[in-house]
Amino acid sequence: MATAEPLLEIRALCKRFPARAGREHPPWVIRDLTFSVAEREFLTIVGPSGAGKSTLLNMLAQIETASGGEVRFQSQPIALDDPKALSPGLACRIGYVTQEDNLLPWRTMLQNVLFPLAVQGRLTPETRARAETLIRTVGLAGFEHHYPHELSGGMRKRAALIRTLVYDPPVILMDEPFGALDAQTRTQLQQDLHQLWIGGRKTIVFVTHDIAEAIALGDRTLVLSPPPAHVAGEHVIDIPHPRDIRAIMTHPAFAGLYERIRAQVH
Amino acid sequence: MTALGEGRSRDPADLRWSQAASTLRARGDQVIVLIVLIAIWQTASLALGVYWVGSPWGVASRVAAGAFSGDLLRHAAYTALEAAAGFALGALPAAALPFALRRFPIATAIIDPFMVGGYGAPKLALAPLFILWFGIGIESKIALVAITVFFIVYFSALAGVRALDAKLVQMAQVAGAHERQVVRHIVLPGAVPYIFTGLRIAMPYSIGGAVIAELISSNRGLGYLVQLGAMNFDTTGVLAALTAVTLIVFVGNWSVNAAERRLLRWRPPADLRLQAGT
Numbered sequence: 001m002a003t004a005e006p007l008l009e010i011r012a013l014c015k016r017f018p019a020r021a022g023r024e025h026p027p028w029v030i031r032d033l034t035f036s037v038a039e040r041e042f043l044t045i046v047g048p049s050g051a052g053k054s055t056l057l058n059m060l061a062q063i064e065t066a067s068g069g070e071v072r073f074q075s076q077p078i079a080l081d082d083p084k085a086l087s088p089g090l091a092c093r094i095g096y097v098t099q100e101d102n103l104l105p106w107r108t109m110l111q112n113v114l115f116p117l118a119v120q121g122r123l124t125p126e127t128r129a130r131a132e133t134l135i136r137t138v139g140l141a142g143f144e145h146h147y148p149h150e151l152s153g154g155m156r157k158r159a160a161l162i163r164t165l166v167y168d169p170p171v172i173l174m175d176e177p178f179g180a181l182d183a184q185t186r187t188q189l190q191q192d193l194h195q196l197w198i199g200g201r202k203t204i205v206f207v208t209h210d211i212a213e214a215i216a217l218g219d220r221t222l223v224l225s226p227p228p229a230h231v232a233g234e235h236v237i238d239i240p241h242p243r244d245i246r247a248i249m250t251h252p253a254f255a256g257l258y259e260r261i262r263a264q265v266h
Numbered sequence: 267m268t269a270l271g272e273g274r275s276r277d278p279a280d281l282r283w284s285q286a287a288s289t290l291r292a293r294g295d296q297v298i299v300l301i302v303l304i305a306i307w308q309t310a311s312l313a314l315g316v317y318w319v320g321s322p323w324g325v326a327s328r329v330a331a332g333a334f335s336g337d338l339l340r341h342a343a344y345t346a347l348e349a350a351a352g353f354a355l356g357a358l359p360a361a362a363l364p365f366a367l368r369r370f371p372i373a374t375a376i377i378d379p380f381m382v383g384g385y386g387a388p389k390l391a392l393a394p395l396f397i398l399w400f401g402i403g404i405e406s407k408i409a410l411v412a413i414t415v416f417f418i419v420y421f422s423a424l425a426g427v428r429a430l431d432a433k434l435v436q437m438a439q440v441a442g443a444h445e446r447q448v449v450r451h452i453v454l455p456g457a458v459p460y461i462f463t464g465l466r467i468a469m470p471y472s473i474g475g476a477v478i479a480e481l482i483s484s485n486r487g488l489g490y491l492v493q494l495g496a497m498n499f500d501t502t503g504v505l506a507a508l509t510a511v512t513l514i515v516f517v518g519n520w521s522v523n524a525a526e527r528r529l530l531r532w533r534p535p536a537d538l539r540l541q542a543g544t
Contacts, residue, residue, distance in 0.1 A: 106458075117443060147531075
């Protein structure tokens with residue numbers, strides 16, 4: 001599956017942040033990172049905190065420059081060296097669900113979900129209906145006219161998630177989107193995401209520090225080394241879809257995968 | 267889905283009750299403070315005589331008489347007009363400028379010392395100059411109010427633009443928003459609370475500026491009434507005019523707060539109350 005025509009290719013990607021005046025050059029955050037993502041693949045990436053996982057996604061989302069290397073989307077190289085040449089979201093082809101929900105506090109939940117469609121000029125009865133379906137799917141029906149401060153953390157995460165799903169970008173990057181949630185809500189959202197992915201089969205790059213989550217959701221899991229980050233291991237998760245996330249730990253393949261991945265995460 | 271039940275646990279009816287109760291309590295305490303202040307005023311008036319300090323009752327009846335005859339109302343309306351016109355003329359460009367300069371940090375940095383100088387300079391000292399330039403009519407008063415309001419609102423709008431959450435901008439850009447949409451949907455709404463802080467501070471200054479300009483040279487307005495009262499050794503008249511000034515400040519303040527409440531419905535209520543200072 002992963003060997004099919006790659007949708008996204010990352011070759012020898014490097015990153016270090018610019019030096020501040022009077023200090024020596026900061027160390028590399030990412031060094032010679034190479035991997036590819038196949039179309040319709042759910043790729044999970046685990047790594048220790050500070051391994052540059054968010055930085056990697058920021059570069060793929062084109063909100064941050066790279067210090068070297070190459071990224072290709074559908075075989076087309078992406079300019080990553082000049083901040084002025086960056087095109088955030090690559091013309092709406094790469095969606096990004098960040099760690100924080102980043103909902104606009106002055107917009108209601110529904111207005112937040114419709115925001116990408118509104119700025120892209122794609123608000124039609126069909127897209128609105130799609131938004132309503134997604135809102136119902138993740139259990140937010142009835143909260144359309146609530147402002148973000150009136151929603152719980154889990155509800156805000158859901159709203160942020162479907163805000164990206166609603167405009168249907170071919171690739172979606174996710175940066176520990178369920179990080180700060182309680183276990184119950186987290187499992188529920190994982191199940192929701194899995195269901196949505198089964199239904200739509202997007203290409204998803206999902207970053208997490210939780211190995212169980214990486215196994216539960218992924219087709220394939222990459223392990224990043226401590227900084228400077230490079231790929232320390234690759235694991236194909238051969239658990240058939242659709243999966244029952246709640247019971248994933250009881251799957252015979254789980255324990256072995258968990259052990260092998262854990263051994264590589266430092 | 268199962269996680270639906272995690273809304274707010276506080277009963278909204280309960281919350282509204284306790285809020286209403288605390289508002290009522292605050293209002294009651296405010297009335298007590300008002301009574302104490304009037305008592306002090308009355309004592310001063312009794313001790314020094316109405317010649318030096320007009321009594322509260324005398325001032326109240328003078329205000330009422332002036333209101334009924336329309337005399338006081340006419341002067342008050344004139345002052346309010348100056349203040350409102352100057353307020354709009356100063357606040358609008360002041361609020362717009364930081365947005366226009368958002369993409370040009372160098373321009374903002376170049377004008378910064380001049381803005382700081384303008385902010386710090388005693389604008390009231392400009393009143394004689396403005397009267398020289400614009401005459402003793404309404405124009406010089408509007409100019410003075412506008413320049414007073416301008417610097418206050420400029421710095422609060424600038425703070426609002428600078429407090430912008432870069433993550434929200436990135437989110438919007440990834441979602442496909444262009445620069446103009448970013449300004450309209452992210453920068454502007456985020457800066458509105460800051461702009462209102464500036465407007466609320468500038469509001470009494472606008473009325474004060476108008477009154478001071480009238481004090482220096484005018485034949486209309488509440489400042490003129492103050493001046494006239496002082497020349498005639500009529501402290502009751504002076505205090506009546508000042509009472510009218512205070513009432514205008516209250517109305518102005520209330521208008522700013524009402525506009526803010528309307529525009530900032532999205533804020534958590536506690537936040538809003540803190541901002542409004544009530």
